[in-house]
Amino acid sequence: MAHELPPLPYPYDALEPYIDEQTMRLHHDIHHAGYVKGLNTAEQKLAEARKAGDFALVKHWSREAAFHGSGHLLHSIFWPNMTAADRAKAEPSGALADAIKRDFGSFDAFKAQFIAASGAVEGSGWGILAYRPTDESLVILTAEKHQNLTQWGVVPLLVLDVWEHAYYLKYQNRRGEYVQNFFNIINWDDVAGRYRDARS
Numbered sequence: 001m002a003h004e005l006p007p008l009p010y011p012y013d014a015l016e017p018y019i020d021e022q023t024m025r026l027h028h029d030i031h032h033a034g035y036v037k038g039l040n041t042a043e044q045k046l047a048e049a050r051k052a053g054d055f056a057l058v059k060h061w062s063r064e065a066a067f068h069g070s071g072h073l074l075h076s077i078f079w080p081n082m083t084a085a086d087r088a089k090a091e092p093s094g095a096l097a098d099a100i101k102r103d104f105g106s107f108d109a110f111k112a113q114f115i116a117a118s119g120a121v122e123g124s125g126w127g128i129l130a131y132r133p134t135d136e137s138l139v140i141l142t143a144e145k146h147q148n149l150t151q152w153g154v155v156p157l158l159v160l161d162v163w164e165h166a167y168y169l170k171y172q173n174r175r176g177e178y179v180q181n182f183f184n185i186i187n188w189d190d191v192a193g194r195y196r197d198a199r200s
């Protein structure tokens with residue numbers, strides 16, 4: 001079954017002034033749509049290879065599937081991870097807040113590490129708050145591109161796109177400012193729901 005581009009859960013201009021409408025249109029309609037298309041193509045080519053018993057290009061299509069599949073998965077979390085600034089809470093509450101305090105010391109310490117780690121990604125990539133089921137803890141990861149430096153088995157809860165296409169129109173080279181402003185539009189209810197689901 002083919003993968004489909006999920007619609008944005010809010011209007012294109014909902015995240016103004018922190019993320020501008022034009023960036024959202026390009027990012028969702030062009031970039032994310034491209035990952036969906038690329039994943040479908042890669043999976044179709046792998047299915048054809050299995051049918052034909054010809055795996056001459058398996059390395060290429062496996063890489064394509066990992067690249068586009070990771071892009072599709074992370075963007076599908078990124079959009080609902082955000083909400084309009086007038087609806088966003090400054091901090092999470094409940095079990096997620098307790099776990100952040102337990103594993104990072106405080107919300108402010110978590111926020112400082114998340115901002116520093118996201119700002120320090122070399123080239124294109126992501127900042128990621130994830131749940132690690134093996135010891136039931138929260139960890140902050142970064143990814144270069146989509147598919148590198150992953151920790152297998154974690155469940156991403158909060159993801160921040162730090163590819164230039166996510167912020168360059170509005171922020172140019174000021175990634176740090178974009179990362180700071182992300183905290184004005186985080187949908188903590190969405191993040192807490194993902195944390196609850198990951199543990200159940």
Ligand code: MN
Binds near residue numbers: 027031075161163165
């Ligand atoms: Mn992106």
